[in-house]
Amino acid sequence: MTTSSGDASSGLGPGAPGGPAKRATILDVAAAAGVSRQTVTRAMNAMPGIRQETRERVQETARQLGYTPSRFAKGLVQGARTSVGLAIPDLTNPYYPAFASSVVELATQRGWHVVMDDYGHGGATGVESVQHLAPQVDAVIGYLGGAADEAQAILGRRPLVVLDQPAGSASGGITFDYAHAARTALEHLQARGCRQLAYIDRAGTDHGAPEPVHDGGPRPGPGPVQGVVTVRGQAFARGAAAAGVALAVSVSPESAAAARQVTRRLLDEHPGTDGIVVFNDLMAAGVLKALADSGRAVPADCAVIGMDGIPLGELLTPELTTLALDLREVGRAAVELLDGLLTGSLNPAGPGTELVLRHQLVLRQSA
């Protein structure tokens, strides 16, 4: 009666334990309840035109059979809800969940589903993440760290909104005005009277494989490194040059513990350092620790400015002065951009699809 099945597992009753029973279809329910499949549909979807009694009987039958409508069949015939992929390098870095939270909230408001891929842990890249997401989603928002073109190619006509990297051929992009951020931080530090400034950058190219930097250079460790790779790092290097101030640049893996170590070495080599800007707040937490380790008072002996503006900063001691992004705003910008792309009010890579957001200096205790 049902589909011809040669498999051994198919002859089992629906309640048979020991294996995930082959999913019941709408026809199974219809047969069991002695009605047509259409009636089952009406009963399951609370549609009108069906007697209450029939409805309940069908629902009961469905429950017993463990019937669940196939989301594929349903989607196929109804043109289902849009689902957007969210590619995130590392949920473990508080910056990203703060952003993701905002995206999920706003997407949910629009009735979208969010398929999350935290691709960093397996050592995957942004492109691989998009590849993984692609068959399942109608659009992607992501911190891909380069390769926007390749990602857009995978997605075809489906919108892609990339963050913190050049949009390239992506449908839309959100970047941050690091030149402005650098200027703001550097000026503030100078106004405070800081004279020996340092910047701690993140190792590895932006979100790419976190390969350590140097190309065979003799000095992999701290100290003024030429090979600043991140966009942020470059902005700070340029900003310092423009302002005519020296800036000792160190490079550290993206974690508080690593930043703490790197800062220790930095302080050994440049004991007079009295102002440090850090790649992000998480690493700044490590910097604060290192400063405390060395017996320095913050900000009296050395001021510290982080970047991101995550809630963590307020919990540190001293509380962290930081170049803050309103992460909920960033999420909103990304979702609204995508919304425009999806509804057609915005053209892919057209005007209005590249937003530039600015950091705001939030003064707390550390600088």
Add this chain to the structure above:
Amino acid sequence: MTTSSGDASSGLGPGAPGGPAKRATILDVAAAAGVSRQTVTRAMNAMPGIRQETRERVQETARQLGYTPSRFAKGLVQGARTSVGLAIPDLTNPYYPAFASSVVELATQRGWHVVMDDYGHGGATGVESVQHLAPQVDAVIGYLGGAADEAQAILGRRPLVVLDQPAGSASGGITFDYAHAARTALEHLQARGCRQLAYIDRAGTDHGAPEPVHDGGPRPGPGPVQGVVTVRGQAFARGAAAAGVALAVSVSPESAAAARQVTRRLLDEHPGTDGIVVFNDLMAAGVLKALADSGRAVPADCAVIGMDGIPLGELLTPELTTLALDLREVGRAAVELLDGLLTGSLNPAGPGTELVLRHQLVLRQSA
């Protein structure tokens, strides 16, 4: 606030800019390339039995048309990848992303997709989250905060793994041995010589609607409160009673800032408090702040023990002693449980589907 485009975008042709073109189907590509739809399938999926030249021509045509295979049609015919829903109350609380990160990683390893729902922000409940997720997933893992039965009913035969709550009729569940945690913490504090202990609980029932505890009451704040609502709170109350020690219980909304305030009041009313256990690490951060505000040294004047073991604890000053859960382990447990349920090696609500995990006291500086 930008998206109020009038509905002027509907009648446009497929190539017309300004509207999301009606999606090209496989037949469009076949027609345009002058082949049959089967050949298109072969070209798109890198299947054998097609000439290289034909393949490239078809792929090019597809690219031009912006053709993307419908994931529904594909899923319908192929029985696509399993996708699991992840219901999370609040990504903003560092506990959850740490857990989510682990789940996403392990799910991805298995080729699963993860649909994330961060349901807390909209003021939704766990059940609503499951309702939202249900049409899109084959299983759910979640911190639902009660109503496991209702959620399981929505899911039908699809597996549901609930965390930190009684499994009820859910397919599987992971709970934590709070009695053990309470005993451990209380013993440690007593061994340190703490005599006036306090516990700060989270306001509201477990993950239910985070109803604020009473606004107009004369004494919303600290003081020994009878109405301990959370499972953790009860465990601590019982543990203290069993050990014959007094425990001042306060209740605070789940944030560092709120905990800071509540702690201030607690210290006003019980100035001799010399040991505090806190509902979670995030709130413990606020407690630490309050203690510093009051000029107390930690742990000399008052010891503090948090709960969760999130990385944040190490960044605080002093570093937080905590009842730690290995969040990656919790994630692994949840995913493996689900895997067993999905493959049929485990029976829903059968033996082995209810795990109890224990906290481990991680001694750092605060106690």
Add this chain to the structure above:
DNA sequence: CTGAAAGCGCTAACAC
């Protein structure tokens, strides 16, 4: 190597 059939499970139209 390529094409023509036959469904996958469901719901939107229409009959009855």
Add this chain to the structure above:
DNA sequence: GTGTTAGCGCTTTCAG
């Protein structure tokens, strides 16, 4: 009220 007829877009047979 309920059943019947068509497809949704795709991949699997199976023929040419």
